[in-house]
Amino acid sequence: MKKSVYYSLLSAAAFSGLAGRSSGANNRQSPNVIIILLDDMGYGDLSVTGALGYKTPNIDRLCVEGMRFTQYYSAQAVSSASRAGLLTGCYPNRIGFSGALGPNAKVGISDSEETIAQMLKKKGYACGAFGKWHLGHHPQFLPVHHGFDEYYGLPYSNDMWPHHPEAPKDYPSLPMIEGDKVVNPDVTAADQTQLTTQYTERAVRFIEKNKNKPFFLYLAHSMPHVPLFVSDKFKGKSAQGLYGDVMMEIDWSIGEVLKALKKNGLDKNTLVIFTSDNGPWLNYGNHAGSTGGLREGKATVYEGGQRVPCLMRWTGKIPAGRICNQLMSAIDLLPTIAKFCDAPLPSLKIDGVDISALMLGDETASPRKYFLYYYDVNNLKAVRNDRFKLVLPHTGRTYVGFLPGKDSQAGKVNNQNKEPLALFDLRRDPGERYDVQSMYPEVVAELMKVVEAARLDLGDDITGNKGTGRRPIGTLK
Numbered sequence: 001m002k003k004s005v006y007y008s009l010l011s012a013a014a015f016s017g018l019a020g021r022s023s024g025a026n027n028r029q030s031p032n033v034i035i036i037l038l039d040d041m042g043y044g045d046l047s048v049t050g051a052l053g054y055k056t057p058n059i060d061r062l063c064v065e066g067m068r069f070t071q072y073y074s075a076q077a078v079s080s081a082s083r084a085g086l087l088t089g090c091y092p093n094r095i096g097f098s099g100a101l102g103p104n105a106k107v108g109i110s111d112s113e114e115t116i117a118q119m120l121k122k123k124g125y126a127c128g129a130f131g132k133w134h135l136g137h138h139p140q141f142l143p144v145h146h147g148f149d150e151y152y153g154l155p156y157s158n159d160m161w162p163h164h165p166e167a168p169k170d171y172p173s174l175p176m177i178e179g180d181k182v183v184n185p186d187v188t189a190a191d192q193t194q195l196t197t198q199y200t201e202r203a204v205r206f207i208e209k210n211k212n213k214p215f216f217l218y219l220a221h222s223m224p225h226v227p228l229f230v231s232d233k234f235k236g237k238s239a240q241g242l243y244g245d246v247m248m249e250i251d252w253s254i255g256e257v258l259k260a261l262k263k264n265g266l267d268k269n270t271l272v273i274f275t276s277d278n279g280p281w282l283n284y285g286n287h288a289g290s291t292g293g294l295r296e297g298k299a300t301v302y303e304g305g306q307r308v309p310c311l312m313r314w315t316g317k318i319p320a321g322r323i324c325n326q327l328m329s330a331i332d333l334l335p336t337i338a339k340f341c342d343a344p345l346p347s348l349k350i351d352g353v354d355i356s357a358l359m360l361g362d363e364t365a366s367p368r369k370y371f372l373y374y375y376d377v378n379n380l381k382a383v384r385n386d387r388f389k390l391v392l393p394h395t396g397r398t399y400v401g402f403l404p405g406k407d408s409q410a411g412k413v414n415n416q417n418k419e420p421l422a423l424f425d426l427r428r429d430p431g432e433r434y435d436v437q438s439m440y441p442e443v444v445a446e447l448m449k450v451v452e453a454a455r456l457d458l459g460d461d462i463t464g465n466k467g468t469g470r471r472p473i474g475t476l477k
Contacts (some may be wrong), residue, residue, distance in 0.1 A: 030214040037083070040289060062274055064321055068323050081099060091351045100134065107136060115147045131199045133151070195222050287406075295431050327371060354367060380462065423447075
């Protein structure tokens with residue numbers, strides 16, 4: 001018999017009581033969907049994953065009342081690409097995305113691609129996006145032109161700002177956008193301290209305004225990406241300095257969203273998903289998060305760069321207090337939400353798979369067989385199955401051997417580190433320290449077949465494969 005991948009966080013009696021509750025009339029309604037996405041939060045940045053110096057009680061509630069997924073991967077280990085994958089259900093390189101789009105970019109999400117919001121609009125959903133977008137800052141690329149009814153937030157990362165110590169000198173002022181119009185052309189440090197609060201207040205108002213119809217809320221916090229800012233409500237409150245203060249304020253934000261659901265009678269018919277766009281930017285030292293012991297960080301295909309926390313709660317549907325150790329990714333959210341909301345899938349090919357069985361507690365389900373780790377423009381650098389990860393020969397970033405920075409100053413990294421072919425047994429070695437390819441040649445052969453198929457479809461710049469299944473990124477009209 002296959003060993004269960006679930007482990008209860010609650011006593012059997014407590015779990016039985018929670019799982020047996022019915023949502024009554026809400027069962028007959030389309031569920032609301034909330035995705036809360038943090039920026040650069042690492043695997044070890046929550047109380048439930050070992051954070052030190054601060055607590056995240058509201059986020060922990062999602063664990064106790066829902067499910068924690070321990071083998072969840074962002075679509076890519078960098079912001080724009082990661083968000084493109086989450087919102088479209090595609091590997092980012094399939095739809096032309098790589099890296100993080102800057103203020104001088106003239107590209108963005110294509111009109112040919114369909115976001116979760118566009119998919120749900122067909123089912124009558126109200127759709128709101130608040131926070132960081134990063135899929136193109138020109139009006140045609142903004143959320144209100146890709147399925148969202150309203151938007152308020154920054155068009156790209158908050159470090160793409162002339163006041164950040166590491167920013168290029170030619171960066172323009174950072175704009176705040178509402179809808180597709182600039183409402184504050186020059187975001188200041190004082191404005192940045194209010195970002196988490198403003199996004200939260202907008203999200204709560206959106207919930208209250210749409211309490212009588214199904215809605216999709218995409219709350220994409222700009223923090224804890226550097227530069228870090230926090231309001232006076234949480235300044236100096238943690239024992240871990242500014243990073244801990246920021247995480248405490250984000251936890252407050254999640255609490256406000258959960259309170260709004262409860263207040264409006266929506267908590268039993270709302271799927272809440274909490275996750276991060278990629279791992280921590282480690283060379284920022286005390287202003288960076290924790291990988292929880294996983295190898296490397298943001299901008300690498302090692303586990304610290306792409307394995308991130310994922311918590312989901314849907315009272316009465318997702319069993320409470322469970323942990324799922326099955327492989328899954330952000331690109332799986334779109335087809336899964338489509339299943340729950342009875343929405344039609346996009347007409348163009350996607351890469352996500354339906355993980356609804358896992359979410360509903362099927363201990364035998366294994367919908368995702370493999371995951372591909374791409375980075376740079378279109379470099380295939382690794383692949384994994386449910387247990388093993390094959391790292392392909394490539395050049396990439398390493399933080400190892402460099403003293404991290406401090407207080408918004410970045411430490412050095414090596415972006416030209418030569419990585420050899422290696423096989424890691426993630427069951428025994430999640431830190432990816434022991435190459436076992438000589439012990440498991442049959443696994444190497446299996447994963448190389450997956451690699452060759454991926455190179456034909458999605459391409460691979462390392463080996464010169466163009467790929468036949470890639471689609472162009474959107475360009476300015």
